[in-house]
Amino acid sequence: MPNLGKSYFTFSVVLPQFESDRFYFPCMPKQIHHYELASTAWIAATQGPCFLLPAMAGLDPETVDLLGCLPIANANARLIDCLTAPDWQPEAVEFACVFAADPFYDAAQLVEDLRTANISGIANLPSLGILDGRFAEVMSASGFDFQRELQCLEFAKRQGLRTTAFVWNEQQGIAGLQAHADQLVVHPGGFLRHARAPEEAASAAVDLVKQLQQLSGSETPILLYRHPTLYHELAAATDIADGIIIYADQFQR
Amino acid sequence: MQISSNAKSSMRESVIGRLRATDGLLFGAAVGSGLTAHAAEQGGADFILVLNAGKFRMAGLPSLTCMLPVGASNEIVTRIGRAEILGRVSAPVFFGFCVLDPRLDIGARLHEIRRWGFVGVANFPTVTSIEGSYRQMLDSAGIGFEREVELIRAAREEGMVTMAYVSSADEARSMKAAGADIYCASLGFTASTQTGVPARLNLFQAIPLIDQVLKPVRNADSLLLVEGGPIVGSAEAVQVCEACGIHGYIGGSTLDRLPLQAAVRATTAGFKSLSVSVRTAAGSNRSSQEDYWPWGVIGRAPSIRRVIHQIQRVAPTRLPVLILGENGTGKELVARALHAGSSRNRRDMVILNCAAIPRDLLESELFGYEPGAFTGATRRRIGKFEDAHGSTLFLDEIGDLEPPLQAKLLRVLEDGRFERIGSNVLQYTDARIVCATNRDIRKMASQGLFREDLYYRLCTMEIEMPPLRDRIGDLPLLVQHFLHEIRAELNPNIDAIDEEAMQSLLAHKWPGNVRELRHVLERAAVLCSGSIIGRDDFALQGTGHASSIQTTHADSPSKSPLTEKEWILNALEETHYHRSKAAQLLGVSRKTLYNKMLRYGLL
Numbered sequence: 079m080p081n082l083g084k085s086y087f088t089f090s091v092v093l094p095q096f097e098s099d100r101f102y103f104p105c106m107p108k109q110i111h112h113y114e115l116a117s118t119a120w121i122a123a124t125q126g127p128c129f130l131l132p133a134m135a136g137l138d139p140e141t142v143d144l145l146g147c148l149p150i151a152n153a154n155a156r157l158i159d160c161l162t163a164p165d166w167q168p169e170a171v172e173f174a175c176v177f178a179a180d181p182f183y184d185a186a187q188l189v190e191d192l193r194t195a196n197i198s199g200i201a202n203l204p205s206l207g208i209l210d211g212r213f214a215e216v217m218s219a220s221g222f223d224f225q226r227e228l229q230c231l232e233f234a235k236r237q238g239l240r241t242t243a244f245v246w247n248e249q250q251g252i253a254g255l256q257a258h259a260d261q262l263v264v265h266p267g268g269f270l271r272h273a274r275a276p277e278e279a280a281s282a283a284v285d286l287v288k289q290l291q292q293l294s295g296s297e298t299p300i301l302l303y304r305h306p307t308l309y310h311e312l313a314a315a316t317d318i319a320d321g322i323i324i325y326a327d328q329f330q331r
Numbered sequence: 332m333q334i335s336s337n338a339k340s341s342m343r344e345s346v347i348g349r350l351r352a353t354d355g356l357l358f359g360a361a362v363g364s365g366l367t368a369h370a371a372e373q374g375g376a377d378f379i380l381v382l383n384a385g386k387f388r389m390a391g392l393p394s395l396t397c398m399l400p401v402g403a404s405n406e407i408v409t410r411i412g413r414a415e416i417l418g419r420v421s422a423p424v425f426f427g428f429c430v431l432d433p434r435l436d437i438g439a440r441l442h443e444i445r446r447w448g449f450v451g452v453a454n455f456p457t458v459t460s461i462e463g464s465y466r467q468m469l470d471s472a473g474i475g476f477e478r479e480v481e482l483i484r485a486a487r488e489e490g491m492v493t494m495a496y497v498s499s500a501d502e503a504r505s506m507k508a509a510g511a512d513i514y515c516a517s518l519g520f521t522a523s524t525q526t527g528v529p530a531r532l533n534l535f536q537a538i539p540l541i542d543q544v545l546k547p548v549r550n551a552d553s554l555l556l557v558e559g560g561p562i563v564g565s566a567e568a569v570q571v572c573e574a575c576g577i578h579g580y581i582g583g584s585t586l587d588r589l590p591l592q593a594a595v596r597a598t599t600a601g602f603k604s605l606s607v608s609v610r611t612a613a614g615s616n617r618s619s620q621e622d623y624w625p626w627g628v629i630g631r632a633p634s635i636r637r638v639i640h641q642i643q644r645v646a647p648t649r650l651p652v653l654i655l656g657e658n659g660t661g662k663e664l665v666a667r668a669l670h671a672g673s674s675r676n677r678r679d680m681v682i683l684n685c686a687a688i689p690r691d692l693l694e695s696e697l698f699g700y701e702p703g704a705f706t707g708a709t710r711r712r713i714g715k716f717e718d719a720h721g722s723t724l725f726l727d728e729i730g731d732l733e734p735p736l737q738a739k740l741l742r743v744l745e746d747g748r749f750e751r752i753g754s755n756v757l758q759y760t761d762a763r764i765v766c767a768t769n770r771d772i773r774k775m776a777s778q779g780l781f782r783e784d785l786y787y788r789l790c791t792m793e794i795e796m797p798p799l800r801d802r803i804g805d806l807p808l809l810v811q812h813f814l815h816e817i818r819a820e821l822n823p824n825i826d827a828i829d830e831e832a833m834q835s836l837l838a839h840k841w842p843g844n845v846r847e848l849r850h851v852l853e854r855a856a857v858l859c860s861g862s863i864i865g866r867d868d869f870a871l872q873g874t875g876h877a878s879s880i881q882t883t884h885a886d887s888p889s890k891s892p893l894t895e896k897e898w899i900l901n902a903l904e905e906t907h908y909h910r911s912k913a914a915q916l917l918g919v920s921r922k923t924l925y926n927k928m929l930r931y932g933l934l
Contacts, residue, residue, distance in 0.1 A: 133400065136434055141472050144465075146400065149383060149456055150432035153400040177400050181392050204400050211463020212531075216520060220393045271464035 129201055129242075129323065131175040132160040139306040139325045143267045146204030153177040153204055154188065161195035173199035173242050178230035179206055179222050185233040192239065200234045201242035201263075202227040207250050208267055224250055228257040235260070244303070251290045261299040262290055263323055266308050280311035287319050346378075346423045346450045346492045347512055350554060353377050356572050357556065357579025360586055361427075363407075364389050365415025367587045372420045379420055380494070380581060381412040382427035382455055388588040395520045397456045404429035404456055405440065409447075417448040424448065425494055427455035428486075430478040431469075437482055441489045451492030451512075454479035459498040459517055476502060484509040496558075497544060504547045514553055516544045516577075518560025521584045534561050534571060541575045554578050563589065596837070626668035628661065629812050632802035634795075638665065641794050646672025651744055653729075653789040654767040656796030659846030662767040663727065665794055669765055670723040681719035681762070686728035687898045692917070694736055695752055704753025707920060716749055719762035729789070730770035730781065737782045740764075744788050764789075799841040799848065806837055809845060813852045822856045828864040835866050896931040899924070903933070 133153035134142045146153070154177050161174065174197045176188055192200060207224040209217060217223060224246075231241040235258060242261050243254035246268030254262045266283035273279035283302060290300045301321035304312050316322050350357060359378050360371030363385020371379065383404040384397035397404065408427050416424055426449040430437060444452065458466055458475045469475035483493045487510035494513040495506035503514055518537055532540065537560055545555050555577035562568050568580035628639055645652055646669045654662045663682070670680040688696055695704075699714030715724055726732075732740065743749050744764060748757050766789055773790075775781035799806065810828060818825050828836075832855075841847055855868040899917065906912035914924040927933075 138433065141433070141474055144468055144472060145431065145433070145474065148431045149398060149400060149402060149404040149429060151400055152402045155402075179399070180401050181396060181399075182390075182401055206399075209463075209465050211465065213461045213463055213465060217395060217398075220395055222395070222399060271468050 128170050129173045129175050129203070130157065130160065130171045130197075131203060132156045133175075133177075133204065142325065143204075143208060143265065143305070147177070147206055147208060154180050154183045158191050158195075161191070161197065171197060173197075173201045173240070175201045175203040176230070177204050178202040178227035181222075185230040188230070189234050189237045189239060192234075193237075197239075199240040199242065199260075200231060201244060202231060203244050205244050205246075205265075207244065207246040207265070210268075210271075225253065228253055228259075231259055232257050242301075245286075245290075248286060248289065251286060252293065255290065255294055255298055259298065261301055261321070262294075263301045263303050264290065264319070265303045266305045266312065267303075270305070270307065276308050276311045280308045280315065283308070283312065284315045284318055287315065291318075291320070342450065343490050343492050343512075347554070349423070350377055350513075353579075356569060357554065359425075359556065359579065359581040361385060361558070361581050361583035362416075362587065363387065363411060364587075365411070365419060368416045368420050368424075371586060372422045376422055377579070378423045378425060379416060380425040380427060380453055380455075381408050381416060381449075382583065383407040383429070384427075384456070384583060385587065386411060388584055393520065394584055394588075395460075398460060403432075405435070409444075412449060413447055423450040423492070425451040425453050425492070428452040428482055429456050430454065430482045431456070431458070431474060433474050433478070437478075437485050438489075441482075441486055441491065445489055445491055449491070451494060452482065452486045453494035453513075453515070454482055454496050457496045457517070459496050459502060460519065476505070480505050480509045483511050487511075500544055500547050503544055507548045507553075511548075512552075512554065513556060514545060514548050515556040515558055515581055516541045517558055518562070521559050521563060532561050534567055537561055538571060538574045541571065541577065545575070545577065556581050558583065626671055627664060627812075628668060629808055630802055630805035631808065632797065632805050634797040634802055635805065638794055638796060641792070642668045642672060645669065645792050645794070647674065649673075649763050650792050651764040651766070651789055652792045652794060653772070654765065654794050654796065655772070656767075656769065657798050657844055658769050659844030660796035660798055661845055662769075662796055663725065665796060666723070666725040666727075666765045666767060670725075670763075673723065673763065675722045675763060678722035680723045680725055681715050682725045682727065683715045684727040686731040687901065689898070690733055693733070694739075697736065698739070698749050699751040701751050701753035704751075708753065711751075714751065716743060716760040716762055717758060720760045722762060724762040724764050726764065726766045728768055729766035730768035730772050730775060734782065737785050741782065741785045741788060744785075799844045803837060803841075806848070807833065809848060810836065810852065813849050814856075817853055817856045821853060822859065824862050825856045825859060825864060826862040828852075828855075829866070832864055832866045832869065835869060896933070899927055899931065899933065 133151045133156045134146055137145055153175075157174055157176060174192050174195075176192075177183075178185070178188075178200075180188075189200070192198075202224075205224065205227055206214070206217060206222060207227070214223070218225075228243065231243055235241045241257075241259045242263055243250075243257065243259035244263045244265050245251040245254050246265050251262060251264065264283050264287050266279055269279035269282040269286075270276070273282065283305075287300050287302055290298075294300065299320035301323055302312065302315050302319035303323045304315075304325070306325055357377045358375065359380050360368065360376035361380045361382050361384065362368045362371060363382060367385065367389070368379045368381075382397065383402065384394040386402075386407055387396035388394055390396075405428065408429075412424065412426060426444045428440075428444070441452065457479060458469055459479075461469070466475065470477065479495075483495055483506055486493045492513070493509075493511045494515060495503070495509075495511035496515050496517045497503040497506055498517045498519075506514065518540070519531055537557075541557055549555065555575075556579050557568075557571055557575070557577060558581040562571060562580065563585055565585075568582070568585075572578070572580055626642065628635065628642070630636070642665060652666075652669055654665050656662050666682075667680060670676055683696060685693060695708075695712070695714065697714050697716060699712050699717055700708050702708055702710050718724075726740075739749065743760065743762075747759050747761060749760065750757060772781055772786060776783045776786035799809075810833070814825060814827065836848070836851075843850075851869065852864070855864045859865075859868045899913070902913040902917050903910075910924060910928075911921055914921045917924065
């Protein structure tokens with residue numbers, strides 16, 4: 079049974095071919111199965127916070143984190159399009175997910191656009207944090223890396239936005255704490271690549287949550303992203319993490 | 332309009348036949364704009380490959396931006412290809428096709444691409460650029476290389492020419508099974524210091540790798556190409572193609588970004604240098620410039636403005652200052668500025684180069700000595716600390732100071748107290764200490780080669796002088812400033828330098844920094860027979876062109892501090908080669924000086 083005293087978030091996605099409609103799945107785990115395709119007007123009436131990630135609309139939930147940082151969409155342009163749509167209702171959206179290492183969108187412009195759309199929170203998704211090996215090194219050498227995303231979040235925080243840092247490993251988690259993110263979300267996707275079984279990845283993610291909780295001394299909430307491929311394996315983690323994020327598309331009919 | 336399978340096949344064979352019939356090496360232009368495509372065709376490109384990477388390069392970003400979620404790759408390529416390239420070039424045009432989005436209907440999109448006029452496709456952006464477990468996860472999820480193989484198979488069925496980017500022999504085999512016509516061995520993104528992409532391979536390492544990757548597809552039907560990695564120009568491309576026995580090369584950043592940047596830089600520099608020449612010839616008011624560049628620290632670059640600001644803030648204080656920077660950047664100029672801007676400027680600044688004096692004499696230079704302190708010390712001599720009382724003591728090359736002297740210096744910095752050698756009477760100095768070094772003193776401190784406590788005392792205020800290559804935009808101003816001085820000192824007929832000469836100077840790397848620039852201009856001014864210094868005046872010195880401008884001074888950042896020979900030479904010059912006076916100045920006997928001069932071939 080989930081602890082309702084904790085924070086629960088969900089991603090909301092927008093299908094670009096139906097500009098006036100949005101898929102929205104709020105974050106009440108007890109009632110997840112009740113929610114369906116919703117209109118913009120419905121979003122306005124919805125209770126509970128959500129993360130908005132329009133760029134990945136329509137992707138298979140199990141691969142969305144793999145594809146998020148590839149050139150299949152302009153993540154930030156789609157977000158801003160969504161936020162500036164005439165029927166935009168921001169009440170349900172607590173955090174806008176941005177590609178925070180976008181060379182075409184500097185942090186100041188991004189924050190300004192979010193403010194204009196009455197968004198008060200920002201999160202680094204899609205993220206380069208998922209990359210590893212030589213590819214990550216080459217990207218980082220050209221200035222495209224997780225650290226750059228954190229710099230964007232830090233700037234946003236100085237400008238008064240709430241910040242959520244998605245992290246894939248211990249090093250990123252510590253960096254996120256040092257960047258004074260308002261909350262961290264442990265993304266188990268990084269552990270899946272090395273795990274022999276899903277349970278192993280889930281266990282590693284839970285361990286990281288615990289470790290970051292110890293490091294933060296309960297000052298910074300440590301949330302867990304309930305990765306679609308680890309849905310059942312992570313069930314026990316809801317008692318440990320300070321909050322859970324569910325990718326709502328997995329419940330889409 | 333339906334195209335018959337015969338017509339499809341005919342078009343494909345025609346393009347491949349055309350590429351095969353090319354004289355010499357095949358060259359494919361990987362572009363992101365109509366301008367580049369058109370120019371490449373005029374230059375003889377055999378085919379045009381439209382890539383999202385080309386668009387990002389035109390925006391001043393590295394090619395690898397093509398792998399980021401900053402634009403849907405296929406939409407970008409479609410827009411550029413249809414609006415700027417198709418119908419405007421006669422060379423075959425290929426579509427860089429991104430299949431990473433699993434929602435994409437490859438067959439339907441291929442049909443459109445062909446209908447628009449593209450003759451072929453290539454799997455780009457490609458997961459072959461990706462290594463590590465992230466790549467494995469993409470492949471495991473069926474959204475990686477498998478989709479790219481599917482693209483090649485479907486394109487072949489569509490009757491298009493198929494180009495496969497591959498980075499391993501296994502990938503080449505898979506593409507061969509799918510029916511690829513052209514194989515491009517990808518060596519990764521082009522290495523560049525400007526974009527930060529590190530060089531993974533050198534040319535000699537690349538050659539066996541290409542052989543290995545393309546080995547499974549070497550046959551009479553395949554066209555084999557290479558791209559990226561250490562190939563940064565046509566010479567390297569030809570070298571690699573000939574060594575590997577392959578058909579050609581695909582150029583991206585080597586075709587547009589690198590040459591375009593160089594051309595724009597040179598052209599802009601031409602305009603700038605011309606305007607400097609005009610202003611100089613018109614007799615621009617130098618005094619107003621001197622007002623603008625306080626203390627002779629010249630430049631408009633933000634890094635130099637920052638230095639000037641720091642000097643203005645720090646000069647009136649008595650804080651010790653550590654000046655960092657390569658040789659020739661103007662560290663002494665900064666020290667003089669700090670002195671000039673302080674209330675101590677009524678007295679001359681005292682200068683000591685710690686690297687110019689042998690270790691065993693440095694202590695007596697700094698602290699002075701009493702008679703009988705050591706052999707040859709017949710009378711009292713005051714040291715630099717005492718000499719600089721009420722003034723500024725500039726200790727150059729502080730990184731060369733020996734550890735025992737570092738401890739003594741720290742003590743002087745703490746309370747101004749010290750003892751002359753051979754005395755136990757405490758002396759006091761009110762000297763303001765300014766130090767400079769071209770060495771990485773922070774690293775030295777962390778490695779235990781320089782006392783950390785002294786470093787932290789000195790680094791209360793650090794001023795870092797940028798190398799000239801990092802503020803090359805200031806070069807025309809510096810040239811103007813030096814020409815003014817050179818006119819007065821060496822050749823009153825010199826008015827300016829011409830545009831070509833200025834471009835040569837702007838293209839040089841200036842390892843000796845501003846000092847090297849001044850020396851180069853001085854030599855050119857002496858050799859110039861007219862009033863305008865031209866590029867040939869540099870070439871007269873046997874330099875050929877500015878990229879090989881040499882300086883005879885110890886300007887290179889890698890050059891070690893002054894040697895004993897240079898130290899002796901300096902003393903001889905200072906005393907007009909009076910050996911007794913030079914020996915006295917150096918603190919050695921006349922006989923010792925004679926022996927050293929003999930050893931160094933100075934006699």
